[in-house]
């Protein structure tokens with residue numbers, strides 16, 4: 001389902017841990033650091049399960065205790081409410097696992 005797009009700068013202003021992603025596509029970006037790989041992968045597991053229930057998936061990478069997340073809605077060609085919803089979930093999941 002295609003949804004209306006949101007100005008990424010406005011979304012990032014609201015979601016203080018997030019920034020407009022560098023690059024050509026409108027997207028949100030957050031870099032996270034955890035205590036160790038176990039915490040980082042535990043975080044990713046929680047987000048993966050949420051992403052499946054939403055049918056909305058992050059673009060992300062992991063190196064040991066660090067996770068980089070990019071959120072954009074491919075179908076809409078920009079940032080939508082799906083991305084801000086997932087961003088809020090990510091913020092809560094990260095906080096619960098000591099991510100910053």
Ligand SMILES: C[C@H](O)[C@H](O)[C@H]1CNC2=NC(N)=NC(=O)C2=N1
Nearest residue numbers: 055056057058072073074075076
């Ligand atoms: C077929 C499937 O529903 C779509 O490809 C979904 C899957 N996950 C998705 N994730 C993201 N980030 N954007 C999408 O447009 C998207 N579309």
